Amino acid sequence: MDRNRLVLAALVFTAAALCSTVAPARADVVGIVRGTLTGADRRPLPQVAVTLTGERVALTATTGEDGRFAFARVPFGRYRLAARGPAGTASATVEVASDAVVDVALIAAPVIGRATATATGVRGTPVSQNAFGANRLAALPRNDRLDAVVEQVPGVVRFSYDEPVAHGFHGLSYELDGAPLPQSTSSNFAQLIDPRNAQAVEVFTGAFPAEFGGSRQGAIVNVISGGTDAGARGGALTLGGGELGTADVRLTQRFTSGKAQIALAFNGSRTGRGLDSPSRDAQHDDSSASDQFLRIAVPLSERNLLALDLSNQYSSFQIPINLRANDPNSPLVAAPGTDDVQNEYDRFASLSFTRTSRDGNGYVRVVPWARYNRVSYNGDLERDVQAFVNNGDGTTTPQNGLRQDRTASYAGLRISTFHASDRHAIKAGIDLTQENVRSNALIRITGAPDFVDNAAQRGTQTGIYVEDKWTPAARLAINAGVRWDRSTGYVGGAQLGPRIEINDEVAPGTVLHAYYGRLYSAPGLEDTRRDAVVTQTASSAAPVYDLKPERDTYVELGIARTFRPGLRGYVNAFNRTAVNVLDTTQLANTPLFAVFNNAVGRVRGAELRVDGSSPRSDLGISATFSRAEAGGVSGSTFLFPPQSAGDITLQPEDHDQRWEANAFATRRFGAGLRSFATLQTEYGTGFPVQFQNGQGRLPAHWLVDASVGRQPDRAARSLGYTLSVDNLLDHRFLIKANNGFNTTQWNAPRRIVLRITAPW
Template sequence: MRNLLLVTAALATPALAAPPTDAPAADPGKDIVVTARRLDTARDAILPSLGAGDFKFTRATLDAQPQGADRNLTSVLLQAPGVTQDSYGAVHVRNEHANLQYRLNGVIVPEAISGFGQTFDPRIAETIDLITGTLPAQYGYRTSGVINLRTRSGAFEDGGDVGYYGGSHNTIQPSATLRGSTGNLNYFFSGSYLQNDLGVENPVATRNAVHDRTKQYRAFGYLSDILSDTSRLTVFGGTAIGKFQIPNNPGQTPAFTLNGRSTFDSSLLDQNQRETTHYGVLAYQYAGDAVNLQVAPFVRYSQTRFSPDPQGGDIIFNGFADQSRLSSFAAGVQADGSYKATDSHMIRFGLFFQNERTRSTVTSRVFPVDAMGQQTTDQPISIIDTGRKSGQLYGIYLQDEWTLSPELTFNYGVRFDRVDAYTREQQLSPRANLVYRPAPGTTFHIGYARNFTPPPQELVGTTTVARFNGTTRESEIPFGDPVRAEREHYFDGGIEQTVAHGLTVGLDAYYKKKRNLLDEGQFGSSLVLSPFNYATGYAWGVEFRTNYSRGPVSLYANLARGQEKGRNIVSSQFFFAQDELDYIANHSIFTDHSQRWTASGGGSVTIKDGIGTLVPSADFLYGDGLRADDPAGIVPNGGKLPSYFTANFGIAQNLDGPGFLKGLSVRFDVVNVFDKVYEIRDGSGVGVGAPQFGARRGFFGGIRKTF
């Protein structure tokens, strides 16, 4: 960073003597580029991983993969070590449910209410980092993994691209980006639209789902004004809007009678969900010689609406039909800074505050029942349940990066967090990481972190279960304790070794001991999950990774073994059956998202073919299978789904010209090459709502023009 400061100063300072008349004029644009690069480097240095694992996807990596720039974020993350596939676009990092934090340029973007929509489009990212392990003190709240997208800024080149992608499942996906600079102002804009007939995983094994159309819109904008050589003001934000039909499972048997009607074709159900998220960040950055600061106010609004079948199909099959509207507005500020106290000590500090206002309105149509639980009338009644809540999150941290020697770094610190919402709790959390580099290409790390994870306020319901007594929605368990924050002791250690030029291998092991282990499940028709706690829990795992990159060849492979278990459900008990609660109270069980083995890998080759570059690519995903009901019907989550292996293939031809052909790229992709039929979920297990199958083989093609 100091060298970059000197470069900037040399470019910006006038010479003492008059230059020759034929000397080239100063280039203000070059000054801006150098300053922007230095400020980016300084911003990233405020929040380094410092002993935690950091798996990085660069822009080149993202483009050189099957589906390229048109791949969704879930598919990208599944190629990182220890990431498990689940339904509704969810992923699990190190066998944890959710507990992922999303950041843009280091700034937390509060999580949205979403069942299966994705807020962020990978095309906006210059790099995507997945940070795991014993996180330094600057990372709080969601700690199984931090996904940081460093957005494209437009500071380094003017241009953009426009493209069209489509194929199987009636997929249509146009997109465009624009980037550049004018004076001190840098900008980047991105927009995309997606339409297909496989918006949610198919509940049956058929190639095409029934009633599964989705329309999704995403937009993002970034503006940065360089105020001086040491400061800039940045504003960025975006929107994601998704409309989803809920896919149908044909052949279901009706269980209730509505207005004299006791038959209904389940393939004709018309359930729909709409998800909306808007977010924005205003960030001021100062990067001096010793002090580096970023202060970032932020806002986020999220809303999810679920509409049941208008003809009453839900209530005929389930005995209830919910129409729900959930919304959340969050606003706050994040401030982070660093101070270089001495050559051996880098002090980092920061604070976080968020106020969130959540609202929920659920209108349930149900049937009255008698003491034996039998329907007494075919005329439904409506019960309205509303909730309003304001909650706050507070956090502050202080840490020191102590360079003990050129080979040994000790990063230690502490953070304090408090949540005041449906639960009022707080915790002081020490963190420590030791990194040892005994020789070039060899890195050892070991760390400990005490973590505090508040329950997601936007997902905590306020249902008073007593109001459903005497109806088809009466709970077997008449009470539910409040959802509490998870508290965790986290231990992690590993090694990374460069074996040969371009070849690196890594091994990492971890163990987590938990109190009030947070989990989530689907407990209604709406595809929005609800949280609950196990009193105690633990997780452990081992991850192996390797990558090779030399010249035109890039290869990687990851293998992970792990599990997570919980014991005694102590909140939201009304979601469960009594026999489940009784067993789990006295036995540790696998959490429903625990998977023993996970593997991923792939690669690409860049071939110069005379008209540009030809880039074939491939990747694969192996899953040992998520949990399911015990075949013997005794142990909750005591069964396991079959393992599966899927592979994807892509090939892109990038043209160098002449004329209009310059910057043109044509690609073809095959997803699930071997047409593997596999279940992600079978509809059984603790908190699992419905079966879902992975997508069958699909053929896709696209064309993109870069200018």
């Protein structure tokens, strides 16, 4: 039994023992809500119950003799804060982000008094943070794809194979319940977690605090798993089917065992259109997936929580092919009957212990975690070597066949401590990760012996940080921090990176915002460069393991405005410069990726966001203008030396889309506001035709998605349903043209899917 299986077994055994042992279980990605309760005469009101309620969360605190109260670990989202006592009642609407400190002054009165905590306060929700709660997620047309949720925020564009590209460069960092979900380098098509398993999703597109780092940070995506909220019991069965051979089944169950609160989710799906295809009408494009998720939360006491997350996924994807020898958009032609398949296996486990301070203003968290990821590419070698590329001048280039079995296993430990005082909110922590990679590859080249490349490598990442949200004045906050990163592997590196953010509330609800940060990104160990060199040259070519860590400087300036509780907007200008940009090219005629460095990269732009939420409606509008450029390709896949700095000409990245806009609007109606209708749109000006070689652009595109439905009512045992339509207008467009670095891909046609849910 390998190390990761031992870790998984130990975590399961620990959780099972604890279940036989009540405070509410809370998620681990949290902020603090605190304040004072006074009467109309401004005198503190002691021993009064204060409640904080949101989606699937209900917390209670009692004021002290000085009228103070605190909720130390509040999952990010929107909440109603209320107090009722002899002097009257008071309430407020608050927005909470990860590590936010939200201070509220409640004034009780015989007639309900209201105190508003702005969504964008100087120590509250960061300007570049966007959150999606469970109700909002349930109403989105593409709510079964985490990528599709992330792509609803500004600065993020949808690239081929549903990969989100944020602020000009590849690479997002994901976290689940406060534990990292490391991504591999080779192409993985399966999603990290089904958002339908989530209570909420939070996306940082800028102003990254010092606690995040070590890997590529186009954006930070935090996911809170759902279902372990206090009092939640019962389950539901969902069956769905629709166009393009789509069918799925989903089973969820929540229950308690002693103090333990347990949530289970099982999903299975299949479709005839799994990946972006090299032809307008997909051929050989079936896919299927199944995943299981378990969360057990055990409140050991009022101040201590132990929580276990376990997930297991399996996905299988046929690799779509193009059989048209004269397709001008896709010159790569496959032999009839070609049957390449990619299988993906993923397992993840984390065990988190959180202890809240006695005063409710801080906590300590310890999170050991482990992950196992395997990608098996089963190439049809005999037919793959019959594939060829039309060069446009009547000549053809033969292609190669490839099989690869790549496994990456991770083990890590995260320790953090956080405490807030009147003027400071200090957080410090350490992240330790060890990664082990094994890769077995076979390359078949016509007229030459098979090339076998078996490699293994171990690497580590260490991150240490400290940060402080200092409030020298009531309307001014300075969020300063420093992070040290160090990585080892095929190559190593280290960097000390400062981060500083200044938020100045120049008027009630209006915040001026500035940020500067230095970021470090270690290259992944899933190294396919030797295979890339062989497929593009000869089996005698020597491997070149020369990837360098990426080092970025990110600057952001903006203004945010809270118009009313639940409605805010912001405008940001950003500039990102990088050296040794980590970028990807496809490995021969496969969807596996090989990584290389651009010597320099730069992205500049501006973004706008309007976000509104109320019991009856949700609204999100995003628009981004940006210019992502890079230059100085060298090393790894490319067998030529780097250019000198003076000779580098910056050219558009293949995922550079100058204008990107998207919007969604949801309206809720009917009994209990359980029925909903959502309209969602996306507009993009098209990606470059060629990569770093000219200014030609693919045509602009416009997509419309829609959904209508009704959430199930467990109490009434009434069915729920969702009718969703992806690409309502059936607009099919080129996402990417074959450009020497990547193959051609078209977006998917219209898909109508009906899902019916039976609760119990």
